[in-house]
Amino acid sequence: MTTIVFDLGGVLIDWNPRYLYRKLFTDEQEMDHFLNTVTTPDWNEEQDAGRTLAEGTALLVQQHPQHQELIEHFYGRWPEMLGGAIQGTVEVLTELRASGRYHLYALTNWSEETFPVAQQQFEFLQWFEGIVVSGTEKSRKPFPEFYHTLLTRYNIEAGQALFIDDNERNIHAAQAVGMQTVHFRSPEQLRTELQQLGVL
DSSP: OOEEEEOOBTTTEEEOTHHHHTTTOSOHHHHHHHHHHTSOHHHHHHHHTTOOHHHHHHHHHHHOGGGHHHHHHHHHTGGGGEEEEOHHHHHHHHHHHHHTOSEEEEEEOOOTTTHHHHHHHOGGGGGSSEEEEHHHHTOOTTOHHHHHHHHHHTTOOGGGEEEEESOHHHHHHHHHTTOEEEEOSOHHHHHHHHHHTTOO
8 A cells, every 4th residue: 555545524624514503503403404404515515516605605595595694604604614623633644644654645525715724724734745626626526537536646556545534425436446445433443444454
């Protein structure tokens, strides 16, 4: 194994819309209903895949005009959804980097417009030899071409690469293109699996 590929959100970076919307709702159930039926993960993924934030917001406001202000806060106050680094995973990344044994890359579903906010906030994003951002590529996980963009651009042999992601759907897609995988559940579980694989 020569290459380790990290997902970012949910693995290295704690991103959750609830951090923002808990400030805007007094009732947790109402908040969950809004996030599950209005600003849905599927809607957000379209921005991750290249639709502009303005287009995505306008479309949703048209569909749910009664929620205009809450919808506009999704990207208007997006930095408030960042909860910080997932420290245990950053420690694993630090050790992998220090070992010098692996090429380190990131493959992330992330809007091209919001990713610079994360780059400014998290120094460890500078440690990767390359980061493939879905919003820039106009494709995203779990589509095979998005994985192939990474593999081709950086001349990575799929069978020599280990991919780490918290979304099982994305793990299956990586396996389908020939990558080895670890389904991330916690920094402790990641460290244990990497030790079992002889990576750490």
